[in-house]
């Protein structure tokens with residue numbers, strides 16, 4: 001467990017968090033390499049199924065980063081994204097997997113610091129939780145080896 | 148549409164426990180529209196089940212398939228090439244679809260993944276409400292287009308009852324009183340005279356009271 005490096009999938013809205021990640025880069029703000037960014041046209045486009053499939057395939061944590069309240073480029077995408085995240089939390093709870101493995105964050109395009117902060121804090125949260133229980137099962141390891 | 152809701156995960160994981168490979172079958176019609184058992188819900192449930200069993204260290208494989216319509220034999224036939232590769236079928240269609248699979252594949256256990264609820268309409272995004280009880284002798288023409296069977300808690304034909312308050316039903320203040328709706332609509336139509344007419348006792352044999360029903364269209368039946 002000591003060498004555990006969590007795999008984090010971050011769905012980032014093109015209009016805010018993705019640009020904030022760019023900003024973090026150009027400001028030379030470090031954030032954990034564990035975070036794999038997937039750019040989406042709007043956080044509202046991220047459905048429960050994308051988060052669940054990421055976890056099923058072995059991500060240890062997943063988060064969605066969308067615009068600040070009232071700032072969504074498509075008006076209510078960030079509100080819908082937050083609801084999708086809640087639905088996944090509920091489903092994880094139902095199957096006995098820590099719901100803290102998914103989260104919703106908000107930031108604007110200019111918030112490079114916030115992006116780096118969220119990435120670090122979430123990585124730490126997942127590091128504390130340990131590996132996704134799905135990954136540590138003997139059967140899952142066979143499954144992954146077979147492909 | 149026919150509406151449905153996914154069963155609790157605990158119930159589903161319990162009934163899938165004895166099996167190692169299952170076919171999870173969705174339907175592209177009503178249950179897709181009410182977001183209970185379409186392709187997306189099949190994907191979600193498949194992930195949830197696999198994650199649950201992986202966590203329990205139990206080998207469990209899911210083959211996902213969504214049929215155009217699970218209540219038509221033509222489409223249910225599409226499961227034939229897969230059926231022998233699995234131990235059981237979990238269907239996300241309404242009860243009609245589940246039964247169609249059970250009828251066609253007699254040797255294979257079939258389980259419902261959703262609870263079929265009612266015939267309803269979508270009130271707003273993500274909200275569905277009961278509208279018709281399939282009574283077999285529709286009276287909407289004289290009740291202002293509001294069904295007194297599906298929408299009045301007591302199925303009154305000459306309502307309202309004494310519990311109608313401020314347009315709400317006495318069973319719950321979030322439920323509209325069907326007879327208030329009927330009255331409002333008849334007023335809007337200038338047809339309040341219809342309200343004055345007593346509706347005769349209903350012959351329930353056209354509904355479930357007459358046992359399982361069947362429609363036979365001679366011109367179409369082969």
Ligand code: SF4
Pocket residue numbers: 278279280281282283284285286287294295296297
């Ligand atoms: S009167 Fe009968 S057929 Fe008409 S909407 Fe009501 S239940 Fe359905």
Ligand code: SF4
Pocket residue numbers: 298299300301302303306307308309310311312315316317318323324325326327
């Ligand atoms: S309050 Fe209205 S809807 Fe409720 S039982 Fe009475 S008549 Fe029916």
